[in-house]
Amino acid sequence: MTFAFPLALWGLLAIPALLAIYFLIGRAVPRRVSSLFLWVGEQHAPSEGARFRRLDRAWILLLEILLLLLLVFAAARPVVTVRSDAVPLALVLDQSFSMAAAREGRPVRDWAYAGLAEIVEDRRYSSFFFVLAGEKPVLLPPPSDAPSSTDLLATALPQWTCEAAGADLTGALALARQVGGPLAQIVVLTDRPPPSPDVADGVLWAAFGVPQPNAALVNGVRTLDSGRDRCLLEIANLGEVSKEIELTMDGSPPRRQIWSFAAGERKLLRFDIEPGRDVVRFQLAEDALDRDNAVVLARPFERSIGAAVRVDNQARRRLVEAALYASPFARPVRAQPELLITDAPYRFDGAANRPWVLELHTAAKPLAYTGPFVTYTSHPLCEGLGLAGVIWGADTRSLNGLPLITAGDLTLFSEERRSGTPYFHLQYNNDRGNLHQTPNWPILFDNLVRLRASELDGLDAANWRLGSEVVLRTRATGETVTLSGPGGSERAWVVDRDRIELPTPKPGLYQVAGGGVELTFAVNALDQGESDLRRTASGTWGTWRASEERHPDSRELTLPLLLVALSGLLLHGFVLRRRKAEVAW
Amino acid sequence: MTRLRRDFLERGFAHGTHFALAPPRTHVRGRLGFHQAKASGSSLEYKDFRDYQPGDDLRHIDWSAYARTDRLTIKRFHEEVNPFLDLILDNSRSMDLPDSPKGGAAAGLAAFFVAAAINAGFSFRTWLASEEVVPLDHGEAPPSAWRGELFGDTRSPDRGLLAPHRFRPRGIRIFVSDLMWRADPTPILNNLCRGASSVLIVQVLARQDVTPLQGGKVRLVDAETGSVRELMLNAASLDRYQQAFARHGQLWRDAAMRHGAVLAQSIAEDLVVDWRLPDILFHQSLVMC
Numbered sequence: 022m023t024f025a026f027p028l029a030l031w032g033l034l035a036i037p038a039l040l041a042i043y044f045l046i047g048r049a050v051p052r053r054v055s056s057l058f059l060w061v062g063e064q065h066a067p068s069e070g071a072r073f074r075r076l077d078r079a080w081i082l083l084l085e086i087l088l089l090l091l092l093v094f095a096a097a098r099p100v101v102t103v104r105s106d107a108v109p110l111a112l113v114l115d116q117s118f119s120m121a122a123a124r125e126g127r128p129v130r131d132w133a134y135a136g137l138a139e140i141v142e143d144r145r146y147s148s149f150f151f152v153l154a155g156e157k158p159v160l161l162p163p164p165s166d167a168p169s170s171t172d173l174l175a176t177a178l179p180q181w182t183c184e185a186a187g188a189d190l191t192g193a194l195a196l197a198r199q200v201g202g203p204l205a206q207i208v209v210l211t212d213r214p215p216p217s218p219d220v221a222d223g224v225l226w227a228a229f230g231v232p233q234p235n236a237a238l239v240n241g242v243r244t245l246d247s248g249r250d251r252c253l254l255e256i257a258n259l260g261e262v263s264k265e266i267e268l269t270m271d272g273s274p275p276r277r278q279i280w281s282f283a284a285g286e287r288k289l290l291r292f293d294i295e296p297g298r299d300v301v302r303f304q305l306a307e308d309a310l311d312r313d314n315a316v317v318l319a320r321p322f323e324r325s326i327g328a329a330v331r332v333d334n335q336a337r338r339r340l341v342e343a344a345l346y347a348s349p350f351a352r353p354v355r356a357q358p359e360l361l362i363t364d365a366p367y368r369f370d371g372a373a374n375r376p377w378v379l380e381l382h383t384a385a386k387p388l389a390y391t392g393p394f395v396t397y398t399s400h401p402l403c404e405g406l407g408l409a410g411v412i413w414g415a416d417t418r419s420l421n422g423l424p425l426i427t428a429g430d431l432t433l434f435s436e437e438r439r440s441g442t443p444y445f446h447l448q449y450n451n452d453r454g455n456l457h458q459t460p461n462w463p464i465l466f467d468n469l470v471r472l473r474a475s476e477l478d479g480l481d482a483a484n485w486r487l488g489s490e491v492v493l494r495t496r497a498t499g500e501t502v503t504l505s506g507p508g509g510s511e512r513a514w515v516v517d518r519d520r521i522e523l524p525t526p527k528p529g530l531y532q533v534a535g536g537g538v539e540l541t542f543a544v545n546a547l548d549q550g551e552s553d554l555r556r557t558a559s560g561t562w563g564t565w566r567a568s569e570e571r572h573p574d575s576r577e578l579t580l581p582l583l584l585v586a587l588s589g590l591l592l593h594g595f596v597l598r599r600r601k602a603e604v605a606w
Numbered sequence: 607m608t609r610l611r612r613d614f615l616e617r618g619f620a621h622g623t624h625f626a627l628a629p630p631r632t633h634v635r636g637r638l639g640f641h642q643a644k645a646s647g648s649s650l651e652y653k654d655f656r657d658y659q660p661g662d663d664l665r666h667i668d669w670s671a672y673a674r675t676d677r678l679t680i681k682r683f684h685e686e687v688n689p690f691l692d693l694i695l696d697n698s699r700s701m702d703l704p705d706s707p708k709g710g711a712a713a714g715l716a717a718f719f720v721a722a723a724i725n726a727g728f729s730f731r732t733w734l735a736s737e738e739v740v741p742l743d744h745g746e747a748p749p750s751a752w753r754g755e756l757f758g759d760t761r762s763p764d765r766g767l768l769a770p771h772r773f774r775p776r777g778i779r780i781f782v783s784d785l786m787w788r789a790d791p792t793p794i795l796n797n798l799c800r801g802a803s804s805v806l807i808v809q810v811l812a813r814q815d816v817t818p819l820q821g822g823k824v825r826l827v828d829a830e831t832g833s834v835r836e837l838m839l840n841a842a843s844l845d846r847y848q849q850a851f852a853r854h855g856q857l858w859r860d861a862a863m864r865h866g867a868v869l870a871q872s873i874a875e876d877l878v879v880d881w882r883l884p885d886i887l888f889h890q891s892l893v894m895c
Contacts, residue, residue: 049825049836055700055708055815056786057828057835059850060843 022101025577029096035089043082084593091586099578108206108566110146111197112137114181115211116155117188118487119551122212122310124231129557130183132229133210140208140227144565150200151177154193154211155185156488160200184312184527186488186548191216194224202575206566212557220563230557234260236305237313237552239287241545243294243301243484245321247349250294252318254303258282259553271302299541300530313552317530319483319543324474327354331363332381340457341381344466351470360473367444375442377473382448384416389453390428397425401475402436402445402468406461414453420446434465445469479538487546491523495536502535611713611756614878615749618714621881622721625892627691627728627778656680690774691723691730692802693745694767695756696783698736700829702757706812709757711874712782715808717749718881719780722892724748728778735763735783739771760830762787767794775801778891782808785854786815787830791861798867805867806891808883809858813875816851818844 024030054060120130151161161177190211197207206223209215212230220226240255258264263283270276270292280288294301298320305314328351332338341362345351351360361367361376364383369375394408403425415433422437422444435446451457475481478495485491495502495516502521503513507529514521516536525531528546533539550556658667658678671679695701695716702709716732723730732745732752736759743753764787773779779802785791799805821839828834837843855871862869868891870884877883883892 049823050821051825051827052821053704053827053829054818055703055784055812055829056788057826057831057833058788059786059854060826060835060837060847 022099022578025098025100027097029093029098032089032093032096035093036086039082039085039089081593081596084589084596088586088589088593091582091589095579095582095586099582100575101578102575108146108204109201110141110144110149111152111201111205111207112149112177113152113154113190113193113197113207113209113211114177115188115190115209115213116153116181116183116185117551118184118186118312118546118548119230119310119554119557120183120212121312122230122233122235122554122557124229124233128183129212129229130181133212133227134178136227136229137208137210140225140561140565144206146206150197151180152193152197152200153177153180154188154190154209156187156189158189158193158196160196182527184487184546186486186546187551188213194221204566212554214558214560215562218562222563223566224563225565226562228558228560228562230554231559232555232557233309234258234262234264235309235313235552235554236260236264236266236282237310237549238303238305238316238545239313239547239549239552241303241316241318241484241547243318243321245323250296250298250320252292252294252301252303254290254292254316255287256280256282256290256305257287257549257552258285259549259555260284261555267306269304271304272298300543309554310552312528312546313548315528316545316547317528317543318545319530319541321483322479322540324477324479325350325352326359326470326473326477327352327357328360328362328470329354329358329376331361331365333364334383337364337381337383337451340451340462341466344457344463345470347463348467348470350474351466359477360470369440369442375440377443377445377469378439379445379447379469382416382420382446383450384414384448387414387416387450387453389414390431390433392428394433395424395427395429397423400425400436401472402434402465404468405464408461411456411459411461412454413456414450415448420448422446478536480533480540480542483540483542485525485542485544486548487525487528487544489525489544491525491542491544493521493523493533493536493538494519495521495538497536500536502533502538505532505534507531610710612750614707614710614714615717615752617878618717618881619721619749621714622718623725625718625722625894626725627719627722628726628891628893689726689728690777691719691728692733692773692777692779693719693723693730694733694735694739694773694779694781694783694798695742696736696763696781696785697734697757697759698762698787698830699757699760700784700786701810703812703815703829706814706874707878708784708810708812708815708874711872711877712784712810713749713756714878714881715810715872715883716782718883719782720749731774733773734759735766735781737761737765738769739763739766760832762789762830764789764794768797771797773802776803778802778804778806780806780808782810784811784815785809785858786811791858792864795861795865795867799865804891805862805865806887807858807862807867807869808887809855809869809871810874810877811871813873816873818847820844 120133121128124132153159153161161180188211190209194207194209198205201207204223206225209224209226211226211228214228215226237257237259238254239257240253242253244251244253254268256266256268258266261284263281265279265281267277267279268290280290282288300320301318303316308314328345330338330341330345332341345362346353357374358376360379362379362381364381366380367378390413392408392411394411394413396403396406396408408426413428413433415428415431417431419430419432420435422435424432424435426434433448437444437446449456456462476494478497480491480493493502496519498516500516501513502516503511504523505511506525507527512524523531523533525544528544530541530543532541656679658680668679671677693716695712701712720730720732730746732742733739734742734756744751763783779798781798785807795805818839820841824837824839826835826837859869868886870886872884
């Protein structure tokens with residue numbers, strides 16, 4: 022016998038404590054009296070009954086010790102191993118959307134459901150559990166009552182929606198093995214063959230897919246580039262023969278186009294969207310798998326920040342403004358900027374909406390540095406910079422903060438945090454350098470603007486792939502954020518941190534409102550691997566464990582121990598009630 | 607006999623030498639003896655007449671006076687008292703209660719009465735009462751000669767006191783006991799008073815017999831039987847005890863009164879201080895030498 026929670030055995034120390042209570046604290050002080058017969062109305066203990074009384078007292082003590090033992094052992098969760106030919110059954114369910122492909126008019130999932138009944142028929146298993154193999158494996162909570170083998174899957178069907186963008190079957194197998202133990206019988210229900218025909222011992226891999234052609238939308242992007250609202254779609258003919266594929270874009274009237282695809286061909290299609298359309302839907306004709314035939318694209322967010330330039334030197338100010346406002350995400354403002362470029366030290370006044378600050382430093386007697394320059398390449402502000410051939414006019418003193426660009430040990434560009442707000446330093450004398458004449462100058466400011474814009478409340482993008490981690494940024498602590506999804510689903514959160522991960526388990530349109538934002542975004546099932554039904558298969562790999570093989574089966578004794586302890590407690594209470602007057606504590 | 611016990615015997619005897627046992631002022635019925643008592647009795651020496659009262663011995667009715675006066679008249683005679691003391695000691699263990707001087711006080715009290723009896727010229731015999739009443743070894747001699755252990759029996763004296771006894775007729779009988787046993791005192795006193803000139807009962811108690819102390823949870827052990835009873839000694843249980851103790855004492859006092867016996871109570875802790883006996887004993891049976 023082993024214990025799942027052996028620390029609870031420390032509770033056995035309660036037994037010496039109980040004995041101490043009995044023999045020390047609860048002990049009566051002996052006193053000799055001339056006679057007992059005058060102690061009328063008190064509990065009588067005749068001499069011939071003294072022994073019985075001691076036995077009675079000892080019996081109660083033994084009962085209490087037994088109760089303590091039972092409770093401590095129950096808390097320690099004892100597990101005994103019995104030999105049995107029944108094993109725990111782990112059912113790994115492929116949650117990817119390819120399981121929704123039609124096979125002879127029925128989804129593959131239904132075929133798997135029927136196939137499982139045949140697999141488990143006349144099989145013995147001691148318990149069972151489900152692991153949903155989506156992008157991440159998920160262990161389903163056990164059903165409240167054990168169903169018969171015929172409706173075994175019925176308990177998991179509501180969650181087996183087959184809407185995930187992929188199936189991590191390897192991770193799901195590992196989870197099932199970890200939960201069920203080395204002797205668990207694992208049954209994988211999927212539409213794909215195993216990675217290797219030699220499946221692991223104890224795994225029965227059952228695939229119910231059939232290879233069939235499928236036309237799919239495998240990519241979809243919508244951009245607002247240079248004021249043009251455009252969509253980019255990728256369509257694949259995932260079949261062995263050439264095919265004409267019809268694509269419909271919703272609208273009044275709907276636009277239909279037909280393209281010819283060679284076998285296995287992918288085409289990249291661009292569409293201009295008329296201004297003012299928030300949502301655009303594309304639809305392919307019905308085929309084996311419906312879930313990859315539709316794409317809905319929401320209008321990208323126009324994320325711009327208010328930027329102000331406070332530089333006294335006119336020539337330098339023009340250089341800065343030209344680079345800054347060249348970014349499509351920056352708009353000039355005079356008050357309450359979200360990004361401030363200044364040539365004087367800036368002091369935060371304690372306002373809640375503090376701007377990010379880039380302070381420009383100029384040297385009275387600058388030197389011209391030609392490198393080598395060292396850049397913090399993984400920092401977003403240094404993305405795309407190429408400083409070869411650049412001459413950098415700067416002082417001989419380093420800047421404070423985290424170095425982002427240095428010339429040797431001289432810091433030219435740095436970042437620091439003031440009261441939690443980013444504060445950047447850049448020392449550059451344009452009269453002694455050529456940085457402003459290279460692409461690095463607008464790139465640097467564009468990086469700064471994009472980084473600032475990415476920290477605004479809201480979402481990073483309006484269109485997401487199914488399975489992506491959609492994170493909402495908000496600083497409206499205490500307010501309620503509501504997420505409405507496809508099918509009328511709705512969830513709400515009270516904001517207690519600046520990032521909320523929004524669950525998007527189904528493809529479709531979502532609306533998030535509250536916390537200072539009101540956004541519409543789309544989630545699409547776009548995965549060529551799942552859409553490619555040519556790689557699906559039917560068959561079983563591996564075998565069920567031999568029934569004559571007897572395996573050690575672990576059984577927890579907590580519940581029986583608790584039931585016995587409960588009975589003992591009732592008996593103890595009954596006895597104490599009967600001799601309440603006798604035991605005078 | 608332990609040294610301590612002998613010490614109490616000597617102290618009681620020493621105090622008793624200042625007193626003499628006196629013929630009783632009250633007496634039990636049907637006595638004859640050699641000392642002339644102040645009370646009327648059944649000796650042949652005529653004293654006077656009085657009217658018949660229910661309960662009087664019919665043999666003493668003056669039938670000739672009845673014939674003359676048509677009134678029932680009783681002849682009264684001087685009582686005859688045998689100058690002999692039967693000193694009966696309750697030999698049960700409860701008389702020697704631990705943590706109290708009860709045993710020493712009872713032994714000293716017995717020696718006291720022996721000394722008073724010797725001073726009065728009485729012969730005496732000392733008895734031990736338990737399952738049966740047996741004479742104490744060398745109990746006719748002064749206490750210094752007594753042999754054997756006192757107060758060592760695990761049985762109450764009620765059975766012995768109910769059995770036919772060998773006490774001296776018309777003698778004085780003194781019973782020293784704590785009376786702490788469950789029995790009807792009437793038959794005991796019937797037997798004890800039968801043929802006696804007078805009967806004195808001296809109840810020797812420890813103070814804790816009268817007023818037990820509160821003590822929380824205690825295991826009471828019967829000093830005689832060893833029986834055990836666990837209880838919480840609180841105000842309620844003590845109150846019940848004292849009510850029972852009072853009822854028990856009243857039972858003995860009523861029985862003693864009915865039988866003409868004298869019942870006196872003495873607290874051992876007080877007695878061993880100055881050996882001052884209850885006043886009723888001086889009034890009834892002791893005189894200063």
